[in-house]
Amino acid sequence: METLILVGGRGMLGQAIRRRAEVDGRAVAVLDLPEFDITDPQAVRDGMPAQGWVINCAAYTRVDDAEAEPYLAFRINAEGAGNLARVCAERGQRLIQISTDYVFDGTRAKPYVEEDPPSPLSVYGRSKWEGERAVRGAGGKHLIIRSQSLFGSGGRHFVGAIHQRLAAGDGPLRVVDDQVSAPTYTPHLADQILRLADARAEGVVHVSASGSCSWWRFARAIADLVRPAAKVLPVSTAEFGRPAPRPAHAVLSNARAEAITGHRMPTWREGLASYMRDDT
Numbered sequence: 001m002e003t004l005i006l007v008g009g010r011g012m013l014g015q016a017i018r019r020r021a022e023v024d025g026r027a028v029a030v031l032d033l034p035e036f037d038i039t040d041p042q043a044v045r046d047g048m049p050a051q052g053w054v055i056n057c058a059a060y061t062r063v064d065d066a067e068a069e070p071y072l073a074f075r076i077n078a079e080g081a082g083n084l085a086r087v088c089a090e091r092g093q094r095l096i097q098i099s100t101d102y103v104f105d106g107t108r109a110k111p112y113v114e115e116d117p118p119s120p121l122s123v124y125g126r127s128k129w130e131g132e133r134a135v136r137g138a139g140g141k142h143l144i145i146r147s148q149s150l151f152g153s154g155g156r157h158f159v160g161a162i163h164q165r166l167a168a169g170d171g172p173l174r175v176v177d178d179q180v181s182a183p184t185y186t187p188h189l190a191d192q193i194l195r196l197a198d199a200r201a202e203g204v205v206h207v208s209a210s211g212s213c214s215w216w217r218f219a220r221a222i223a224d225l226v227r228p229a230a231k232v233l234p235v236s237t238a239e240f241g242r243p244a245p246r247p248a249h250a251v252l253s254n255a256r257a258e259a260i261t262g263h264r265m266p267t268w269r270e271g272l273a274s275y276m277r278d279d280t
C-alpha cells in the first residue's frame with residue numbers, strides 16, 4: 001500500500017487521520033514543525049519522500065491572531081500550500097489539501113455547495129482561499145476538502161474550552177447565538193477523508209457533521225452532558241466582540257462527499273457524544 005505522507009500530522013486533525021490510517025494498517029509518514037517547514041520550498045523538496053500520497057493538515061489556524069499577523073498566515077496557508085503542491089505536481093504525487101468554511105462569507109441561508117463562490121471575511125479565510133488557488137494552480141492531481149468547527153483529542157477547541165469552564169464551576173457562560181455551523185468531530189472527518197482518498201476523488205468536496213447549530217446551542221448541549229444546571233446565556237457576535245469577522249451561517253453541504261463515498265456523516269450530537277465518551 002502507498003505511504004500516506006501526513007504534513008502537519010501532529011496537529012489536531014493530523015493526529016486523528018494518523019490514528020485512523022494506522023487502524024486501517026496503512027503506512028504513514030508524519031512531517032511537521034520543527035523538522036519540516038512548508039514555508040521553505042527547498043526543505044519541502046528535500047524533506048518530503050518522493051513516493052507516496054500527501055494530505056496537508058499544516059496551517060496557521062489562530063483565526064483572531066491572523067488579523068494582526070497576515071504576513072505569517074499567508075506565508076503558511078497560501079505560499080506553504082503552494083510549495084507542497086508544486087513538488088507534488090512535479091513528482092506526480094496526489095495531494096489532499098484541507099481547507100475551511102471560512103472561505104465563505106456566511107450570507108447564504110442554505111448549505112454551501114462546492115460551486116458557491118468564496119468570499120472570505122477574515123485574513124485567515126483569505127489565506128486559506130489563496131492556499132486553495134495555489135494548489136489548483138500547481139496543476140497536479142489534487143482534492144481540496146473544506147470542513148468546519150473541528151473538535152477532537154489533542155487540540156484546542158470550543159468543546160474543550162466550554163468543558164473546562166463548566167468543570168471549574170464557572171458561570172453563567174456567555175456564548176454567541178448568531179453564528180451557525182456544523183461542529184465536526186475529527187475522527188468522523190478523518191474517516192470520510194480516507195474514504196474520499198480511496199475513491200480517488202478530485203476537485204473540491206465539503207465534509208462536515210450532519211445537522212447544524214449555533215455556538216450557543218452547541219454549548220448548551222455540552223452543558224447538558226457535563227453540568228445540566230449550568231446557565232448558558234445567548235449573546236450576539238457584536239456583544240462578544242472578537243478581532244476576526246466570522247461567517248454567520250456557514251453550513252457546508254455534504255451531498256457530494258456522501259454521493260462519492262456512500263457514507264453519511266454522523267451528526268454533531270453523535271460527534272459530541274463520542275468525544276465525551278472517548279476523549280475526556
Ligand SMILES: NC(=O)c1ccc[n+]([C@@H]2O[C@H](COP(=O)([O-])OP(=O)(O)OC[C@H]3O[C@@H](n4cnc5c(N)ncnc54)[C@H](OP(=O)(O)O)[C@@H]3O)[C@@H](O)[C@H]2O)c1
Nearest residue numbers: 008010011012013033037038058059061100147148149150
Ligand atoms: N480547527 C478547525 O476548527 C478547522 C476548521 C476548518 C478547517 N480547518 C483546517 O484543518 C486543518 C487542520 O487544522 P487543525 O485544527 O488540526 O490545526 P492545528 O491543530 O493547528 O495543526 C496544524 C499543524 O500544522 C503545523 N504547522 C504550522 N505551520 C507549519 C509549517 N510552516 N510547516 C509545517 N507544519 C506547520 C502546526 O505545528 P505547530 O503547532 O508547531 O504550529 C500543527 O502541528 C488546517 O488546514 C485548518 O485550516 C480547521
